[in-house]
Amino acid sequence: MQDVLKVGIAGLGTVGASVVRLIAKRDNRLAEAAGRPIRVTAVSARSRRKDRGIDLSGARWVDDPVSLAADPEIDVFVELMGGAEDPAKAAVETALGHGKAVVTANKALLAAHGPALAKKAEAKGVALNFEAAVAGGIPVIKTLRESLLGNTIERVYGILNGTCNYILTRMAEEGIAFEECLKDAQRLGYAEADPTFDVDGFDTAHKLSLLTSLAFGTLVDTKGISIEGIRSIKPVDLRMAEELGYRVKLLGVAQRTADGVEQRVHPTFIPKDEAIAQVNGVLNAVAIDADAVDLTLVGPGAGGDATASAVIADIVDVARGHRTAPFIRPVSALTKPSRAPMTRHEGGYYIRLEVVDKPGTAARIASRMAQNNISLESIVQRRAGPVRGGTDPAAAAAPAPVVLITYATTEAAVRRALKAMDTDGILLGAPQVIRIERN
Numbered sequence: 340m341q342d343v344l345k346v347g348i349a350g351l352g353t354v355g356a357s358v359v360r361l362i363a364k365r366d367n368r369l370a371e372a373a374g375r376p377i378r379v380t381a382v383s384a385r386s387r388r389k390d391r392g393i394d395l396s397g398a399r400w401v402d403d404p405v406s407l408a409a410d411p412e413i414d415v416f417v418e419l420m421g422g423a424e425d426p427a428k429a430a431v432e433t434a435l436g437h438g439k440a441v442v443t444a445n446k447a448l449l450a451a452h453g454p455a456l457a458k459k460a461e462a463k464g465v466a467l468n469f470e471a472a473v474a475g476g477i478p479v480i481k482t483l484r485e486s487l488l489g490n491t492i493e494r495v496y497g498i499l500n501g502t503c504n505y506i507l508t509r510m511a512e513e514g515i516a517f518e519e520c521l522k523d524a525q526r527l528g529y530a531e532a533d534p535t536f537d538v539d540g541f542d543t544a545h546k547l548s549l550l551t552s553l554a555f556g557t558l559v560d561t562k563g564i565s566i567e568g569i570r571s572i573k574p575v576d577l578r579m580a581e582e583l584g585y586r587v588k589l590l591g592v593a594q595r596t597a598d599g600v601e602q603r604v605h606p607t608f609i610p611k612d613e614a615i616a617q618v619n620g621v622l623n624a625v626a627i628d629a630d631a632v633d634l635t636l637v638g639p640g641a642g643g644d645a646t647a648s649a650v651i652a653d654i655v656d657v658a659r660g661h662r663t664a665p666f667i668r669p670v671s672a673l674t675k676p677s678r679a680p681m682t683r684h685e686g687g688y689y690i691r692l693e694v695v696d697k698p699g700t701a702a703r704i705a706s707r708m709a710q711n712n713i714s715l716e717s718i719v720q721r722r723a724g725p726v727r728g729g730t731d732p733a734a735a736a737a738p739a740p741v742v743l744i745t746y747a748t749t750e751a752a753v754r755r756a757l758k759a760m761d762t763d764g765i766l767l768g769a770p771q772v773i774r775i776e777r778n
């Protein structure tokens with residue numbers, strides 16, 4: 340058996356603590372799989388005294404994560420601190436600069452600096468592995484890097500944020516308020532240090548940017564992503580979705596179009612009978628449409644052990660000496676992405692309107708849609724009424740929303756129709772517009 344692989348870990352929070360615990364627990368099995376023992380020999384985090392419920396007696400404490408990255412006594416640097424800038428960035432650069440393999444779960448860092456870091460890794464001939472950075476425990480990076488190389492990929496999309504899926508699922512199934520669901524997701528260790536990254540769609544966008552690069556051979560391009568989060572989703576939207584045969588999910592979608600690669604993150608209506616609509620709670624799903632194979636991977640997208648599972652697989656790859664270019668092709672071979680503008684997006688739409696209650700309003704809605712060549716699959720008006728068990732007279736008197744489901748149209752046409760209705764003075768508030776994704 341070869342020498343021990345000495346692992347230095349910076350960050351001992353939800354993920355870092357699970358990695359330490361699972362490496363100790365699976366000691367023998369990992370050594371057999373990797374052909375050499377794997378030991379955590381040095382660690383770094385903010386607080387040395389904190390009780391994390393893990394045994395750190397075999398690991399040296401290093402106060403500064405960047406010094407740990409340069410430590411000659413470690414073979415692989417595992418970055419689990421988070422954040423797109425220093426100290427995570429400086430630490431990863433330092434480790435790569437010293438010719439050490441890096442394993443990270445940090446999608447914010449890779450979305451901001453992935454190609455530059457990959458270039459450094461390539462120059463030194465070391466691994467930069469980031470399976471945990473996209474869809475947590477689902478082995479999607481390995482799938483793209485290794486298993487689908489014989490394919491041309493047309494679309495990659497999925498539920499990429501466990502926190503949002505957990506919130507939307509509990510809001511829909513249990514009628515629990517958004518804030519309470521978010522607090523539970525934080526308590527369970529799913530949310531980012533700053534949960535606005537989760538609920539405003541940025542975390543999904545970071546992950547999507549990495550998937551896009553791997554799937555389409557393009558440079559990571561977060562600026563080209565249209566991003567909407569889940570804060571605007573109201574209980575009425577979840578109720579209407581259920582009634583009309585849909586579920587609401589926050590999706591990240593990257594697809595090849597005639598105009599280039601369209602990248603978008605937004606809440607989405609998905610027909611209830613589609614597999615991805617049934618992926619609930621903290622589970623993530625990634626669907627890949629390719630010429631030879633279509634597949635969907637489902638699994639836990641967040642949480643300590645699920646994420647640690649992916650981190651450990653990456654460490655074992657380093658121990659075995661397996662290495663691929665971080666983004667499959669060398670960075671010099673990645674192309675500049677041609678962006679497909681969102682206004683050209685084609686698909687169906689759910690539109691919820693609060694409208695003035697006077698004769699002619701429905702006719703005006705219908706004519707504005709027709710003028711923009713938008714065909715309606717259904718139009719529904721429901722008295723809002725009081726919330727179940729509620730006594731709020733304002734809620735009871737609230738205007739009834741009009742809900743439209745369109746057939747396939749363009750984003751530009753929908754925007755034009757809604758602008759015209761606004762000019763007509765029939766709208767009482769901003770319309771809710773949610774795109775529909777069909778398989």
Ligand SMILES: NC(=O)C1=CN([C@@H]2O[C@H](COP(=O)(O)OP(=O)(O)OC[C@H]3O[C@@H](n4cnc5c(N)ncnc54)[C@H](O)[C@@H]3O)[C@@H](O)[C@H]2O)C=CC1
Pocket residue numbers: 349350351352353354355383384385386404419420421422425426444445446447471472475528529530531532640641642643646
């Ligand atoms: N929690 C999850 O379910 C998942 C997290 N990730 C990613 O894994 C990474 C870690 O996430 P968590 O473990 O949830 O975070 P956490 O907040 O629970 O832990 C962060 C750890 O890093 C240390 N740290 C943070 N800033 C530091 C600094 N400036 N200097 C020294 N130490 C510092 C903290 O002391 C703590 O030990 C992040 O990049 C996150 O995006 C990825 C997939 C899932």
Ligand SMILES: N[C@@H](CC=O)C(=O)O
Pocket residue numbers: 472474475499500501502503529530531537542640641642
């Ligand atoms: N906050 C993220 C953690 C995993 O990447 C999520 O909720 O998915």
Ligand code: NA
Pocket residue numbers: 470471472473474475476477478479480649
């Ligand atoms: Na993963």
